[in-house]
Amino acid sequence: MATTTPPTFRGTSRAANLPDRIFRNGTRALGWAVVGILVLIGIVLSVSGSQAFATFGPGFITGTTWDPVKDVYGALPYIVGTLAAATIAIVLAMPLGVLTAVYLAELAPRRVAIPLTFMIELLAAIPSVVFGLWGVFVLSPLLRSTVEAWFVENLGWIPIFAGPSFGVGLFAAGVILAIMILPTIVSISREVISSIPGSHREAMFALGATRWEVVTKAVLPAARSGIVGAVILGFGRALGETMAVTMVIGNAQSIPTSIFGQSQTIASKIATTFSEASVGIQTSSLIALGLILLVITLALNVIARTLVAQAAGGAVGAD
């Protein structure tokens, strides 16, 4: 064993090499353990959830009824709710987050940028249940009487903006999620933009470009891959967020037709009903829901990495 690996580097003796090998093998084992944990989670979810898939087949994914009394379970309302809430969050948070990052990295003077960055990152430290409480008592009544009232009155003829609005619902959940994922998007995008070499900007300025042109034509294209990565990371967090969403989304069991309607996400469904679920098909169905969420999140990560890898070809971006 030891004789097959001669100390080729740095000319050290075998004795001196030993800690090095322990370190290398130890870290390798830990690295693979992380992969192993993911595989184990997948296996456990598949095995425990198999009863639901065996009973309902593909109907489990397309079914729209979740009825523990009759033991009929369909996941579609929760899949739709999860994706819809996260999408609303991204639509709101992406422009806000990227523009904030541009301001912080390109425009703001240092004495403004540093405290502002700190405060935005502080948002990430607020527990999600606090966001939920704030959502219930402050945000949703406010949204109901302002934004939602305006949309329902003026654009209510478009089905996705139709009333009635109760404050709690998909839109409120989307707004809360947008605030929660903002720190992720802002801090990663800011890092990426800051890492663009100054020579890019100087070259543009030398050509007589305005600040706007520098940002839109030199900085943002170069940072695109990193920004896409930041947005997808934010989307991933929005998909899995549980507590704050549960408190404001309204937890209805049907597919919402309006963004002001009530819905429920996979994570909040599992969190609120698992402890009282009866052993058997109901528990299995909840675990199968978890498997679906895992697959959605994994698929999203693969797509994100592919996008970043493609965009990174030639562009200067964050890793």
Next chain:
Amino acid sequence: MTIDRPLRVGGLTLATAIVLAACGGGASTAPTIAPTTAPGATAEESTGPTSPEPPTGDVVLQGAGATFPNPLYQVWFEAFNYQYNNIQIDYQSIGSGGGIKAITEGTVDFGASDAPMKDAEIAALPAGSAMLHIPTALGAVVVIFNLGDLKDLNLDSDNVANIFLGKITKWNDPAIAANNPGVALPDQAIRVVHRSDGSGTTNAFTTYLDTVSGEWHDSVGKGKEVNWPVGIGAPGNDGVAGGVKGDANLGAVGYVELNYATTAGLTSARLKNVAGKFVAGSTDGVTAAAEGAAADFPADFRQAPIINGAGDGTYPIASYTYLLVYKEQTDAIKGQTLVAFLYWALTDGQATEGGLGYAPLPAPIREKALSELHAITAGGSPIWP
């Protein structure tokens, strides 16, 4: 250097405190060094009608289950520990379903559940074992509403069912007005708020709806979690209360446990009972309902929620909450502790219930539960003969 002095003094005080605490601990545990009680010895002590005594050695019991009786149980365990310093009971309020799972797997010494165990859950118990349901208290479900300054509202069972079916959508519906003569009901849309998590409260409430409405029975049914025809879901009693109270939620209606409504000061409706009277939720009305239904109490103690119990002052939605214990205790000492605690809960413990918003057991059920304690065995022989 000068800073050091107060620190040193602090250290000395701390050390003294530790020594004193250690002495205190030693003093209180000293009597318990008496020989550990063998099952035979206790059997001799507690022959006849005398109360079962807990063992004298240190015992820690672990329990888990329902959240609804948790405030009551915490008070009980503290009071019991005050009386018997050597007994400590830890309880995790993880939910009835979790309690049933935990006692089935044997990870706790006792479980707790609002709804009695289903046949399927009993079938899942370890082979050869039997579970006893010991009722400890009664709860009720009240219908809370938000109509601003309007605080008095009468509802009959059809009103409640049709509101939660989504068939009555306005507060000034003639069917509601018929039960509230002289009350100016507003032309306000009704907004239903229900529990989004599985709960014994939902089980009791949907059992009521299932009993009083044929349409509810056919389309929804009863259980800890149902497929609600209308409404917004909110987690927990406080979630539902949060969705009902406040100016922003005018017109909302929901249901919570009586003890929660009492402590949170929520406005609840009077429901029409079987005698045709409109009664507000109260612990007296609940105990009365249970007393009226006592004759039909099942032999295995698995009593479904009591809907429309007979009697003038009865409240129409009442349900028992249970502690779950194995009939055959594998650990004699723990078994002896459990029996002693259950005896205490069914006797002295009952007095603390009303003040916490729980309804005490009616006398006949209390007697039945006490006699059930004689059935608990350890090593094949009764712990409290």
